[in-house]
Amino acid sequence: MHNKFLIIACGILLIGGVLAGVFLLACGDDWCFVTKWQKVRAAESFDRCASLGFPVTESYPRQCRASDKTFTETIVPLSSTTVLKGKQMNEKVRLSEPFSHALIKSPLSIRGEARGNWYFEASFPVRLLDANGKELAIVHAQAKDEWMTPEFVPYSAELTFNPPTTKTGTLILRKDNPSGLPEHDDSLTVPVRFALFQSSGGLMRNVDLYYYSAKNDLDASGNAQCTKNGLAPVERTIPSTKTPIQDTLRLFFVGLIEENERQSGISTDYPLSGFVFKSATLKDGIVTLEFSDPLNLTSGGACRAAVLWMQIEATVEQFPEVKGVRFVPPELFQP
Known part of the structure; x- marks a missing residue:
């Protein structure tokens, strides 16, 4: 009788172990991750690695390490296919300096080109915000040529800002809209990093x-x-x-x-x-x-x-x- 119960108990444990193993191997949802190796197995990209709580370095581009697997963040530069507010913004404003995710410090040189209707009185506002949305500085970019034209006109500006309290921020190039009508609003938002916090x-x-x-x-x-x-x-x-x-x-x-x-x-x-x-x-x-x-x-x-x-x-x-x-x-x- 004792041997019979022992065999039954071992069978139950074996079946339970098999079911637990199948569960751990087959389940791919976050809620069933109870071991680190499950998370490591599920990490297949930088974003997924970071979402699973693995450490992310402050290098550029950033990297996420899951055990022996390393994923590098994909940095997408601004290009002629940049989409903003559902529109192809390459037909209105272009930014050549700084580029997306650039490491910036004060004073910041800003260069690019915009179509004439982006300006008003040969200028348009450029704002720098920290990661919390706090405005660090604002400057008006000035057209470097005749701006009353439908063609692209080069612009430049130099923006001086106080030391930020966050590692990242955004540079916003806003269309000058003296009418105040929302249908005439437009802007280009560029992510940047502050050099002060990078070393x-x-x-x-x-x-x-x-x-x-x-x-x-x-x-x-x-x-x-x-x-x-x-x-x-x-x-x-x-x-x-x-x-x-x-x-x-x-x-x-x-x-x-x-x-x-x-x-x-x-x-x-x-x-x-x-x-x-x-x-x-x-x-x-x-x-x-x-x-x-x-x-x-x-x-x-x-x-x-x-x-x-x-x-x-x-x-x-x-x-x-x-x-x-x-x-x-x-x-x-x-x-």
């Missing part, structure tokens, strides 16, 4: 990101040679930290090129969706860069692979302590 003491440093300009790398027949002659540095400002190489590369892989740089012929294939920069380590002058490229996005012909590789190498080698660069895995950037 200890707010110290900053300038770095170069090396992208590519094909027009500087042509042979006698006008064909691209895919050599270092085409490398084109663009200057950026980043926080002064203990990991400048890694911070510079994270910004490099965002691939944000300002409008004036793009017009001069500078371009890049970065970012590559699915290609992930994991780490940078410096030892005895050699920087080891580790990537994940499951889709073989760094291949695709000798010319393309060489240009992708050279941009990274030049960006890293600007640091005097670097004597060489090594890529992991070594199969990356093959024709």
Whole structure:
């Protein structure tokens, strides 16, 4: 009799264990996550990782780490397809400086172009708000040419603001609307980050990101040679930290090129969706860069692979302590 009860109890425990295992493995809803590994398994993107409560770094772009999985926030620059209030805002106002999610400090230089009907008396208001909606400053951007035209007219402004109390904010370019009628209102809102909060003491440093300009790398027949002659540095400002190489590369892989740089012929294939920069380590002058490229996005012909590789190498080698660069895995950037 005792053995019979023991067998029944073991059977119940076994069935219960199987059911619990199936439940833990099959359930994908947040309410049934009772273990950390369930959350790690469910983390499949930056947004999902952050929503599950995993730590998010204050790097740029931000990263979320779930155990051995790292997700990088996708930064979408303002472009000709920016949609605001359901409208294609590229036909009314454009902002070339600062770009979306830029690291800003006072005084802030603002440049772009807007159609003549965005102005009134050759100007329109620009407001800077902190993350709580508090207005930090307001300035009127001035047209730099005849503004009474339906065409785009360049504008500029310099905005001085007091130290904010939040890490992020928004820059709002508002159409000047002297009529006060709501149907004539319009605005462009751009997310920004405040440099004061991005490093200890707010110290900053300038770095170069090396992208590519094909027009500087042509042979006698006008064909691209895919050599270092085409490398084109663009200057950026980043926080002064203990990991400048890694911070510079994270910004490099965002691939944000300002409008004036793009017009001069500078371009890049970065970012590559699915290609992930994991780490940078410096030892005895050699920087080891580790990537994940499951889709073989760094291949695709000798010319393309060489240009992708050279941009990274030049960006890293600007640091005097670097004597060489090594890529992991070594199969990356093959024709």
